[in-house]
Amino acid sequence: MYTFGYTLGMLIETLSVREARAQLSEALARFRRGDRRPVRVGSHRKTEAVLVPIGVFEELTAERARSLADADASLRAEGQTGSAPADAIMQSWSRGELSTAQMRDQIRALHNVA
Numbered sequence: 001m002y003t004f005g006y007t008l009g010m011l012i013e014t015l016s017v018r019e020a021r022a023q024l025s026e027a028l029a030r031f032r033r034g035d036r037r038p039v040r041v042g043s044h045r046k047t048e049a050v051l052v053p054i055g056v057f058e059e060l061t062a063e064r065a066r067s068l069a070d071a072d073a074s075l076r077a078e079g080q081t082g083s084a085p086a087d088a089i090m091q092s093w094s095r096g097e098l099s100t101a102q103m104r105d106q107i108r109a110l111h112n113v114a
Contacts, residue, residue, distance in 0.1 A: 014040040014047045027051060057096070064094040085110055 015023065020041040027039045031053040038056075042048035068090050075082055082090075086107055093103035108114070 014042050014045045016045065017041060017043060020051075061094060061096055064096070068094050083110075 020027075020039065023039075030037070036053055036056055039051040040047040040049075041051065071090075072082060089098070089103055089106045089110065092098045093100065098106070
């Protein structure tokens with residue numbers, strides 16, 4: 001059985017892929033019981049992925065969607081609108097399909113900004 005620290009400054013263990021595979025049912029059972037601690041997984045104990053309960057993922061994507069709505073409201077308040085291609089890129093970001101850096105790079109490339 002594994003344990004994870006969840007507060008800042010605490011070491012959070014990274015499971016190997018083999019360990020994660022063997023303990024996946026246990027992690028899902030923890031999530032069902034309301035445990036929100038992430039499960040970090042990676043080769044050679046280097047975190048490459050994080051498993052989180054769906055509620056945590058939905059909160060994160062909802063926060064991104066709120067950020068986009070705020071940005072859109074700010075543009076409208078200034079009498080401007082975003083472009084459809086930029087909106088599509090930002091929607092991909094809000095769903096967690098792009099990292100923030102990828103989203104910024106794609107928006108900059110779209111508008112020819114270095």
